[in-house]
Amino acid sequence: MRFRPQYVLTALLALTLAACGSGPVKRVSEPAAGIQQLTVAGDGSWEIQLRLRNYSSMPMRFDTLALQMKVGDEVAGALDAAPGLSIGPESADVVTVRLQPSSPARIVMADALAGGRSLFYELDGTVAATPEERKQRSFDVTARNSLNQAPGLPGVLR
Template sequence: MHIQSLNPLPIAMAGRSSHRSAVLRVLLLILVALLLAACSSGPVKRVFPPNASVQELRLQADGHWELQLRIQNFSTVAMRFERLELDIELGGHAAGRIETTVADTVPPSSAENIVLQLMPSTEAAEALRSALETRRGVGYRISGSLGSSEPKNRNDSFEFSSALTPMPGLDGVLR
């Protein structure tokens, strides 16, 4: 007679072990199913207000300003901008207002430049001429709103202040 067959303990433990592994398999399947369900909705879409700043100001021969306006999209989805309203001050003087259609899509967490034309006020034009002649920077402030159609119809306000500096070797250009 074998001693193993008389000892019921290993058989009882073997039954518990197979029951535990079956429970663990079921729990593992449930965990995998939950993880897959969580991933099925895709990445989180977060929409944040955009911002704008002047990338470059170029004085034209006829006195107009050509502005390269940088539109920044901080959202995790692309935004389609349709409308821009912009007030600009240069050297503490109101330079003018621009209201225009944009019709540009900015990728997520990215920026795009748009080109705008402005005939500035006399005071702001003089502040620009003085900055160019003395080769010194000049402060500017922009404020306004950007209207977007995607991912939602929104109208976000923005405000930005900084300075523009004449670029060496590029007559009439400030960045």
């Protein structure tokens, strides 16, 4: 039997084309949310910059979010928004939400600001997001972290 290079080349070309046909794997992962910055306004309301993270390998549109926020051990209030924001694969973006915090949460905030201490916060709730070319899904989101005062910016925590 004689060696025929054209058969080997044809087989290699067929295998290469078969490997290219599958494309990248599209995976949907649970998104995450966290506070990037919190600013206390003069009227006592809070302006919260929420960082939404898309860990999926495809773009997702963040349709709505409904998160309960706690500072220290006190319930601050509900962060409800409909950002309608598209975030690329494995990327993040920021949406601003205003909150009229509860009185106990305001006291916790004032104490942290006056004492120059970190502020522990929790977010718990759901984010509705639509992966590219798929149906909207609701994801449970929980975050626990702390914010520190931004140097030179009174009433701003990051």
